[in-house]
Amino acid sequence: MKRCFPALLLCLPLWVSAQSAGPASGHAHAHHAAPVGDTRQAVAFPAPMRAQTLANMRDHLLALTEIQEALARRDFDGAGQLAERRLGMSSLHTHGAHDVAGFMPPAMQALGTAMHRSASQFAVVAQEASVTGDLSAALAALAKVGRTCVSCHEGFRLETAPAH
Template structure:
């Protein structure tokens, strides 16, 4: 099954289950401050993804790669280190959830590397890698 189709089906399935009240995703209990930090980060990630898609759609692959690395890639890891422990999401996540996040950062860096080449076809083919970790995490875990 191709990644975009899987992503679409996973999101649809998660939406249907949530609407039915049969949300079987694992609850990831985080302290309120860490949950707030994580939610703000996820909103910022959506903005970055939107910017990346816009840049790719206009052929600005290298710029898309720069945003991917700065905002989503390995370079973006550890941005919450200066926050109080209770406000840092990572240490409070289930280990598998944290691992999905780390894999997402690495995937974004790999996308950035591919985009930096300027190769249109390879960059477009790598786009699903930017959201596959998001889909996996949101499909398996919930905060509430």
């Protein structure tokens, strides 16, 4: 039993997931709520702009990873420079933010601006950490960047605008 217990713990999330999904029909399905659809607000972008925006978002994820790697090496200056150049307010022109802003609803624009501002704020905190060695402050500031990304992705999804 002692050897089986860790294996059971590993399988439990899979079992719970399967149970919550429920079968497509039958008695068990009657006890589960219907699957909730995607409730995020659809935002239509022209196809090339959507592709470029998604590529920018993937680069944002890569930048966050590279920043975390720099922090793990205690390279606070490098982390701050990455953040400002790839995510911060200085990156807006590179990402064509002005071009896409017109397609975004105001709440999405606000979240995007908040992400870029928090990245610039992280860059300052990272510079300070290079003097103080305070990794926790840098991590907290970086978490704020990630939270804005999550908030936007929870509320909005990009779709391709119909061709005219």
